[in-house]
Amino acid sequence: MANLPIVQFEKKIIETVEQNPVVVIIGETGSGKSTQLSQMLHRKGYTDSGIVAVTQPRRVAAVSVSRRVAQELGVRLGEEVGYAIRFEDRTSERTQIKYLTDGVLLRESLSNPELNQYSVIILDEAHERSLNTDILLGLMKRLVGSRASNLKVLITSATLDGEKVSKFFSDCPLLTVPGKLFPVEIFYSKERPTSYVESSLKTALDIHVREPEGDVLIFMTGQDDIEKLVLKLEDKVRSLEEGSCMDAIILPLHGSLPPEMQVRVFSPPPPNCRRFIVATNIAETSLTVDGVVYVIDSGYVKQRQYNPATGMYSLDVVQVSKVQANQRAGRAGRTRPGKCYRLYPSRVYNDEFLDVTVPEIQRSSLAGTVLYLKSLDLPDIDILKFDFLDPPSTESLEDALKQLYLIDAIDENGSITSVGRTMAELPLEPSLSRTLIEANEYGCLSQALTVAAMLSAETNLLPNRSKSNEKKRKHPPLDLPDGSGFGDHIQLLQIFECWDENDYDIGWCKYYDLQVRGMLFVKEVRKQLSQIMQKIAKGSSDVQANQSRKGHQNYRNLRKALCIGYASQLAERMRHHNGYRTLGFKSQLVQVHPSSVLQPDDDGLYGSYVVYHELISTSRPYMRNVCAVERQWVMPILDKLEKLNVSKLR
Template sequence: MADLPILQFEETIMKAVEENTVVVIIGETGSGKSTQLSQILHRRGYTKSGIVGVTQPRRVAAVSVARRVSQELGVRLGDEVGYAIRFEDRTSERTRIKYLTDGVLLRESLSNPELDEYSVVILDEAHERSLNTDILLGLMKRLVKRRASNFKVLITSATLDDEKVSQFFSECPVVRVPGKLFPVEIVYSHERPVSYLESSLATALDIHMKEGEGDVLIFMTGQDDIDKLVSKLEDRVRSLEEGSCMDAIILPLHGSLQPEMQVRVFGPRPPNCRRFIVATNIAETSLTVDGVVYVIDSGYVKQRQYNPSTGMYSLDVVQISKVQAHQRAGRAGRTRPGKCYRLYPSAVYEDEFLDVTIPEIQRSSLAGSVLYLKSLDLPDIDILKFDFLDSPSPESLQDALKQLYLIDAIDENGLITRIGKTMAELPLEPSLSRTLMEANEHGCLSQALTVAAMLSAETTLLPGRSKNTEKKRKHDYLDLPDGSGWGDHIQLLQIYECWHQTNYDIDWCKDYQLQVRGMKFVKDVRRQLSQIMQKIAKGPLDVQTSRRWKESQQDYHNLRRALCVGYANQLAERMVYHNGYRTLGFKPQVVQVHPSSVLKPDDEGKLPDYVVYQELIATSRPYLRTVCAVNIAWVTPILDKVNKININKLSGGIGRIEEHTEENMSDLPKTDNVVAAVPDDHESKIQAARERFLARKGKK
């Protein structure tokens, strides 16, 4: 720790902090910014007047960095140093350094808009441009004007466009801290591999057999790919001739990893043993795995994208940006000279890779973010004129307004309602928040809490249909409750109720191939949501699951009705001459129910007339995922609202939009009355990158 570069710049950094309210710190990989900056501020007395809060875009990073800092300070995690992530808070009244996800800080600002318990807020890894971080940048810009005398904001990153951020914060100073990096040799592939997974496997084995000691970090796209590569690598390493090379252990690293596995990744490696860490892009920044000498970069990342004109999500494997490639390579030079094996030709890197990653705010649904900003109820905040570092499209903002109107979070004039204010207090997506409120009105809150908790799980809870194991043959997939013909939400309720009847027996989960850690997480989330709902309702509520549970058609009826209200903007109507659905809204489209759904046609081969769905996804074709049948009587009021939507009026409470027809809505120009893009070189690069990506995607 003593020779971390950031410590050599302590005086320079502190001088800038003392003389300015906002400071941008560009700390290259290995500089120690994530762990040391909070400690520097602590030593300089900034924790005497408040908490030093450090935001992270990812849960795993917030937990791991907090654990590291507590160890370095010699204090118990949760005391002077703690962390807060969604549904988990390891802090106390003694906490002075607090690592938290950007989403948690946003939620805290609902009850405390001035964030007056913080003396310093550090927005770490800002270059990742998460949706929540971008909103926080806008809020911090407003807040520093109100708390200039007793508040500091530090924006830290390894690769951020510092000039743009400096201009955003009225030409605030930029401090550059070099990283502690050894030379990294970049090795490109001669051609693009047919399978990046198989190419990663071959490269890893080649390193293990031919290269010297040092751990190997392999970047894959997601948990499924990680699990496959870990399994293949274990089999191949196990089959190597004994004594031909050193021992090896293979460890996964992804956002859903249980804490005990995280400790293995960040702890010391066994002697005379090489570790292979197979990770998602969470290992690009924040999380430093000591001992890595070799990096294998597949060149891909799994990216979630939202199309506001269709309301459809897609989870695409896309090429990384040059910034991400640079970050990945830097992981090989932390302890000594290293190598980065890029599984793509140099020409692909130069000609096809985007310079920067498209900000999440330009590829996400903004309903939750708009609800949050409106719930602040601050007169100087106008959503359509909100000061974003990079503006979302007008179409995305209009889509969010439409969604919120259909679920009663805003009225016809775009003003937040009492329901909307209450929804914002729940740490859930708007549809689930609205469902809980409606369920409370119809006596089925206990059931709705269970469904909300099951849908909030970080991992897939149910067994896959493709696995052919002994357990699969012992308890077939269909042995699980089937939703009684109503769909997936009812099935999730039934599964949890069955588990509840066993007194939450872990072996029951194992027998039915349910994800044990995920189910335990659901139980805890349900408890927390129950407590939040009781506070919101300011009185006792029926939130307990019955020990003498049995199927209740009335409960199912009430729950489906609540879901219909909560998911009013995610409603689909069965097509008369086609065994599929068309979504309702401005741009209806033909979709089908995902094959994993328990919703099946009746004896005549007909699906229910109307369903609500959790999400609309694009894979091989458009699919509705997690669906529930609803009654036409509940649908009629929603259809009336859909037909009466006037986007101009909806925007009236927060700014004006030029009058356009629904057909031209996606072509709205960016005018001064809308969120105007910043006309600088960085902005045009992002726009050009987005257009190139969409063009390539369209050719596939």
């Protein structure tokens, strides 16, 4: 701890904090900011009048950093030093330093807008610009001016955007703390390669043959490319190995890899052996691999974007930002001087790369965010003028307002309704929280809880359909429930009910190729949602997962509740074919996703109306996760849509 660079700056940092309500700290990698800032403030006595909070964008970081600080202070985790993440609060009356995810802090500010228990709030890793951090930045700006008791705010960021954050907080002071990285030599390509898989392959082999020992970390965009490159590398390395150079181990690393495969990168290689780790941006911030000396950066990353004009998401391969490229390069300098090979010219880095990653708030649907802000009841708030560091477009905010209006969360004047207030208490997308409230009225809350929980984990449930996995299957695809023809929401419900019938057996999940991690997560979400709904519905007891199964049923009430909740995600079938058009504000032609279990009728046609969970544009525009609904439920929504006047919703 004593040799962390930040320790020398303690006096300066404390002085600056004493004299200013907000301070921006540029803390480079390895500066020790995450563990030391809170302790400095504690030493100065800031924990006498309240708690020092440190937010993190990720759960694992909140846990691991707090553990470290507890250790350094020689206290038991959960007492003077603790953490709070979803499903787990390890703090006590005695807690003085609290690490928490930014999402948890947002939840807390819902019930206590002044956050009075905190004397200091440190927003760590603000340069990552997560949706939640961006909301917090806006809230902090209001709070430092308005809170009765004294509040200090510290924001840690990266070199390239520190100025901007400082400017946002009325030109507050900006301190730079050096990191503890070894120098990393950067090599640029002469031009962009036609294939970055091939180019990575060539660069990796060059390193293997010419450079001294040290692991190689290669940044690719996704699972597909990773698997391709791993195969090619294995092939080439095998043909090299006839004594000419050291051994090699090649490891893929991405988010959909089972945890036991992910942790393989943490075990050190045998002697005289080089590891090649072929990774997504998971290795940029979430996982740190020791022993890396060489980095190969493709310069690309996959990013999910939302288009408010169409309501459609797409997953695009885009160029990384300068901050990301530097973060990637820095991964080579953790243990000794390293080298970074950028598969693009310096001109591209300088002229084409953005300084900072486009913040998530400008790439997401904002219905949840806007509902959250409305529910805070901030005085004289105009959502369209909320002071964001990087404001989302008016179009995106209006899209959110329209969605909220259609599901009764705000009235025609844009004021939050009592339904909207209840919705904001649920940790769900607005469409699903609206569904729960309606389901409670119709006596099918238990089913809706399951559907909402399943959809909260959806991408982590079903197995990965990559080609290599296809071959690994021990048995042919098994018969999971089929949604009784009504579609994917009903299927998700039925799957969970089966699991419940099998006493939540892990073996059952494995047998059906369902991701165990995902299913356990669903169970926890469902429990949390049940508790909140029981509080809201004052003793409603219809929350048992096994309550509803009574032979054949048509799930009518549940589908009706879904129709109300997804009022802004409705589609009508075209008269003569099986395509649909969305009934939102701008009509889109879309198809039911081929993976859907929705079944056509005897004439081979789908039902006239469906609601969908999301629109995703891949090879074509698709509706993912659809549920058949009835015309008579749709009509009132269409009436409401006609009366809609966006300009009044502001």
